[in-house]
Amino acid sequence: MKLRLIIITTLLFSFCFTSFAQTELDSLYNIWQDETKADSTRVISLTAYINDKYLYNQPDSVLVMVESLENFSREKNYDLGLLYASKIKGAYYFQTADYPQSIKYIEESLEYSRLLNRKRDIGGNLNNLGNILASQGNYMVAINYYQESLIAYEDANFKDGVSSTLHNIGTLYVDQGEFEKALEYYENSLALSKETGDKFGISHATGNIGSVYEELGDTDKALLHFQESLKINREIEDLSGVAYSLYSIGGIYAKRNENDKAEAYFEESLEVSTSIDDKREMIAALIMMGFNHLKTEQYNKALIRCSEALNLAESVGDLLKQKDCNECIYKVYKALGDSKNALHNLETDQTLNDSLNEVETAKKIQRFEFDRERLKDSLQNEEVKLKTEMAHQAEVRKKDKNRNIALGAGLFFLLVSGGLYGRWRYTKKAKAVIEKEKDRSENLLLNILPAEVAEELKEKGEAEAQDFEMVSILFSDFKGFTGLSEKMSAKDLVANINECFKAFDATMGKYNIEKIKTIGDAYMAAGGLPVKANDSVKNTVLAALEMQDFIIKLHKEKEAKGEHAFEMRVGIHTGPVVAGIVGVKKFQYDIWGDTVNTASRMESHGEIGKVNISEDTYNYIKGEPEFTFESRGKIEAKGKGEVEMYFVSLK
Template sequence: MKIRLLILLSLGVYMFCFSYTIPEQYQKKNDPLWNTWQNETLADSTRLESLKEFIWKRYLFRQPDSAFYFAQQQYDFAEERGLKRFMANALDVQGISFSIRRQNDNALIHYQKALKIFEEADDKQGIADCLSHIGTVYSDRDNNLEALDYHLRSLKHSEDINYLKGISRASGNIGLIYRNSKDYDKAIEYYNKALLISEKLGDERTIGNSYFNIGVAHRKSGDLEKAIENFQEASEIQERIGDRFSLANTINSIGNVYLKQEEYDEALKYYKRSIRINEEINNVGGTLNAINNIGDIYLLKEQYRKAITNYNKSAVIAKELGEIDKQYDAYSSLYVAYKNLGNEDQALYYLEKTIIAKDSLNEVDTAKKLQQHEFDKERLQDSLQNEEAKLKTEMAHQAEVRKKEKNKNLALGAGIFFLLVSGGLYGRWRYTKKAKAVIEKEKDRSENLLLNILPAEVAEELKEKGEAEAQDFDMVSILFSDFKGFTGMSEKMTAKDLVANINECFKAFDATMQKYNIEKIKTIGDAYMAAGGLPVKTNDSVKNTVLAALEMQDFIIKLHKEKETKGEHAFEMRVGIHTGPVVAGIVGVKKFQYDIWGDTVNTASRMESHGEIGKVNISEDTYNYIKDEPEFIFESRGKIEAKGKGEVEMYFVSLK
């Protein structure tokens, strides 16, 4: 996040560490809320209530950065006078301003500070509001269990004080959890509950949000007509009350429906309107979504240059926001666009950027899973320690009882005592054994997860040293594969069928890699990359890589014939191999992703792109390593011009 320090000493303005815009409008004298805030003869609470309303009604959903500025004024004034409720409210508003700008980390920091002060002041309504806002942040992070916990707590606080607005909001948020779980009927049920309460209250902002949420649920369930109806209801309300942030989101969602209906011109109209509104309120995240959607339309319409223009814009914004998933979307789409234009250099460039972005996404996901495993193990260990402590306390207590009653029924008491201790020890022993088994199981899961993304040797080095050094390899055979007409075929197949087909192929490829001891490096879209001869050097790595490539082609050829017979879509494939030096290691610092670099990788990619369907194309270097192997037949292709490489000697290889 860019830090901007504004030091205006002559005006006595505060210094902030967050970027915001100081609005010119705030000095207008004809605004009754502002005038009340400025009136120093009124009670502090009256003035602060007026400032709070001023922020909510004039700025929060129109200019969230300006709302942050005013909220800071509210916080400083309230802190000086010890008015905790207004301090907490100001922090909560600043959290909302960050949420609107999709800066969730900053939002969460402010919400948590606000919650602590609300709890100190025993402000149940403030607690309910703040819990709801925190839950929304976790929903945005796809942490539905944590989000549900906060929303249920918010609902309980709201019900305790009959806070109808809070009950309505909590119902809507619980509906969101069901929507994320794809239980759309249950989601709509909760959204309708929220809508009913909001209509009783006459709360138009929440009414608009409820219609929007119902529209999203209908869109995801496939009922596009009802989705449009509800989105239109929402947009009319949001337009009327000036909720520009929500309006931009709703307009974008209407565009999504038209996109799904393949009404591209209508979708474009709504996306462009969404961009205009988002730019007015400085909602960069909303602008990013709409620009990316426009790129999708031009890609579908095969207007590749227009698509590239929009994807380049979205890539820049996504990088500024740190949105790795959006960077991945933009780069992968740019790869497809340039590939369709026949610009191999740019396609390769964006393929590499796509791979890096995907690796980053995998690293984040893996880190989360590993952290969760570690957390689970720590909880089990803590539980075990607690049980052992309880056992020691119990034994000490029993010893004290025995000492006090040693002169009364000594024999009977001692017998009972030892029986209890024995039973207790046996129970604790069973618990300890069970807990240790669970811990061991969790450890195995963590080990397997690590081995699933790193070679065993690298994983072992990482565990022992906490890091793994990059290595130079003199002779590694790089294999690239790519499906013919993937983009065109993807337009003819449903997303489910497309993924199922790719998965069927890649599962077979994975098995082949394991069979020939080849290291799978990564996949992206329809491309598959593997390397023979690392992380452990072997004498037969070149031969095994070629055998693996031929087995891959054989699988695809047979699968294509089988599916053609059934009238189904099937892939055809090119495969290329080049052998040479590479550098291999883990990408970044403390990141769990194995990767390779070097000109050998680029040359191998050229072998694939200059190959032919159903064949394995190899470079002269690879040919020289295996030319004397008796099981292979070679077909010289002569020197072929490869972009960026000049003329390169190539060979087709097959089995006798």
Template structure:
């Protein structure tokens, strides 16, 4: 960003810049009204940049507003452009992207009024960077391309690289490669070695994904050579890691180990713990391929410990997968199951984080559109004011046309905003019950509530640990997911609420957050259909000579407390003795059947749709003797 503004000031100056000694001298030039406006603008811009922008952004914004006012008072557009741009940068430094966007759009409008190619290029590039940071890749790409179109002769190597990254994120490797090559060509011509090495590395990554390993290695090697020449240690470590992955993909494990050890050494020297965790996980994965399970455990355990310390879910996921495979290969079934369950929990957290990120991106995109509309409306208002003074005779005709277009535009905008709002609400409803989500949106919080009659349903797979030891991590997770997806559909059919999954256990509740008179019956019907699904699935899997789960289900009805837990990765949960008793119903049940408590039986015993089988009193851990019944549908 700093390079862009300095280029802008030099291009827009009407006179050459004079060398400034310190902040005091810069401020003196700004105060000297005998100096040309261009010199005063340049001096004050440097004063704000060097003295306040990165240390006191609040003060920088106030000073930049003074520069804008100076430009307005003197009808000097270049000062307004510099002031709005500096204000935008001040809000970037405070991570307020909405205000950043607002000021960058004002700068763009001034650049359009100036009709200056360099100013337009910088304004569009700044807008592209904001949209890029907030994940709106379509808007980012649009503004980057407009920047190139406005002034293709500027130093745009970084912009080409940014455009390439967008196409790569979208999976368009051909387009990404095209812009990475343009970036490389420009950076070579301009002598930017760091950017040149980055472009070479990105090209190597594209060829690696396309499995053109010879070309990939050539570009990585050229990138590594430049990083070594300029002594960029992070670049060196990253490239070592990329080459290690390249050799791993080709099955050349010894070479892969050598490069990952090199990257590990540099990352450790730099104190880059994220890089250290990455290298350790890569080494552990190769150790697994070579059958060196002890070394795999050592490397991946170190990677796991570091990922916990730096709170990196991505690194933790790789470590857990490696530790599961290593412990499984060594016959440590309990530890293998522990890391498998931890892996599933990490993946759930990543999915929740991604959902939250999407919600934030949708909110930003909606707000960005509103800001854009507000500025466009301001521009239209100014244009109408100017036109009134020149074309008074056709004022009413223009006004009527403007009102019609505005009405049509607002109607279309509202429809578009409604679509985005509906999408955001659907994402929220995937996390919380509808009643709770509505309360959270209206009040900003959801109070815990007591319910007198809730049926808690628990499921659990029999011999899960033993069966899981016979499957790969991917197969095991896929099998569990297959069952839980079916359960999700069943509970939605019967209108009961999914609470959570705990490893291979599934928990749901009937009668909350909105109580109903038939919730007990619907919960039992859902449980019976779950068992029916598991039985049919087992028959299909056995016909294919594959492993299949068998399941116990238990239900108990009684009072609970329900509410949202925490403020991060929040979750709707339930508490109370009813939950514990329902868990005992499941653990003392039998495969293929639905086990219910005395309370649940008493509520359903007169229902002609069910048959009941008394089991008598059974001793349950922590509960003493409990009366239990098997329930089934009458045929």
């Protein structure tokens, strides 16, 4: 599914929601060169010029242009210009998949945003950090950044920013196959864009809602949304959006086997995208045309279109699109009985597969190395602080001693005894202060990491990732959280979440379950790590039941008072995981593996007020006398096929 993403472009500059024509670009550059204009006007003009002319069309020239912006801003001591320069660099390195550099410059821009108290830019930078994490597949941490971004945008009362962030969260849920959640966020984003009259945001949200309906097989609703998006894109003269809407409509007609209609829309899409030299939209239209010709057995036309798309995809270095093109060409040659060329394209397709896997592996290794270096730097900084404090205390004691020696001989015994006593008291006090700070640091570390992992970190300066064969992963999620949050003030919302999560934390401590993280309104924990325990599966289920019991009682109490309250789903799956420390700025103990994904599916396919477990978890505890089970049969779960599930409760 191809989605239009409000990611770097609109989040990079909140004032820049549409593309500029060439004449307008020339005008922006002329303003930048006009020394009679105010510094702020010149900086904003150059920023918009770089963003629209170079960032996505001529990325090789970006850093050269940004250097002009940066030098000017430093010369004028203009922090806002440095904020924008860092943000552009962050976007550039994001495009080149150099994530450590991208994070470095976006965090630098975030510091300027906070220094200048520019809430909109704070929200944009946090959102961009979320986009980077999302692009790496780290959806859990990405959502945390998006939630922080929402708070910043809401503080600035910047509804367009809130809308774009909600839109991005919806796209994360699409990637996870959580279409109901995705639609909820897209609809909220659409409502806000309509409220503010932001037609750019309306067209994006409307088009992506259409894509979700297409994925769900509802071509009627998909077509209506694509047609509405096309209408808006034409109104605002967003030609890239027009091209996207046209081939999306063509794709619906192709699915309905109305191939002539589909071809007409593909042709128009290609014509529009060619007129603005939008290579990515051109590639998409050509590929869809190629497969449409292949379906109608127009093999020569299919070969021409897919070959054109392949040349363009190679020119922009898009491996995924190259793979699609080679698949099309392979099928053409296979249909024509040209075994030699078919084999050649099949081998090319396999090579591209290997390259894509290598790129993905390289990204993961790069991220791991970057995180490891940041962790190492953090530990070194803490060590330097501690050594500096100890050296300071030693210097103070030395000065005290020298002062005491310099006093008169007549008071020698009195001063020596007083000095020794004072030194003893001071040393004792200094040791107590250092010990207190040490305890505070250790307690803080233990609040972030499991005790065993924290100890290894202190001893070795690093903690190795570990494999665990049997861990029970617990996920919980509040029903209709987004809708409910709109009815509550920020203070009440945070207070309600905190009340629930504090109770959950206490339950985890009671059953010796390791809390992993919270993600917005979701809570994640694991039983059986970092120390293995024979009763971890049973204890995880007991903890889940206690969580549900707490939420059910709290809901009744609040409803009786006429207050808003949460309802919750909980899911558990048991299996192998990998656990270790990750993080960009802050340490985080996290877990990975298919077990985590399956546990998430258990939660999303559960029901309000119940605990849903997988067959694997059921097999571990089915002999426990305190539990009763309700078989749900096999239920289709995205990416897992049919999965046996059970509701569990106490007898």
